Amino acid sequence: MTLAQVEYAEQRMQQQWHDLILAEQAGRPPEILEQMYTVYILLAEQFNARSDEYQRQRQNRHSTSSARRPANFSGPDPSRQEHQQPTKLAS
Numbered sequence: 001m002t003l004a005q006v007e008y009a010e011q012r013m014q015q016q017w018h019d020l021i022l023a024e025q026a027g028r029p030p031e032i033l034e035q036m037y038t039v040y041i042l043l044a045e046q047f048n049a050r051s052d053e054y055q056r057q058r059q060n061r062h063s064t065s066s067a068r069r070p071a072n073f074s075g076p077d078p079s080r081q082e083h084q085q086p087t088k089l090a091s
Contacts, residue, residue: 001050001053001054001057002054003054005050005054006047006050006051006054009043009046009047009050009051010047010051012043012046012047013040013043013044013046013047016036016039016040016043017040019036020033020036020037020040023036
C-alpha cells in the first residue's frame with residue numbers, strides 16, 4: 001500500500017461527502033441521499049482499511065530496519081578500538 005493510494009481513497013471519500021451535501025441542498029429524494037450515504041460509508045471504510053494497512057507496513061519496515069542496529073548505541077565500535085589512539089586528557 002502506498003501513500004498515494006491512501007490519499008486517493010481519502011479524496012474519493014471526501015468527494016462523495018461533498019456530492020452528498022450538494023444533493024441534499026438540491027432537494028434530491030431521500031432514497032437517493034440514502035444511497036449516496038451508503039456509498040460514502042463504504043468509501044470511508046475503504047479509506048480506513050487502506051490507512052491501517054499503510055501504517056502497518058510502515059511499522060513493519062521501521063521495526064525491521066531498527067532490528068538491524070543496536071537500540072541504545074553509545075560509543076565507538078568495539079571492533080575498531082584496537083586501531084584508535086588513546087585520547088590524552090588535559091590536566
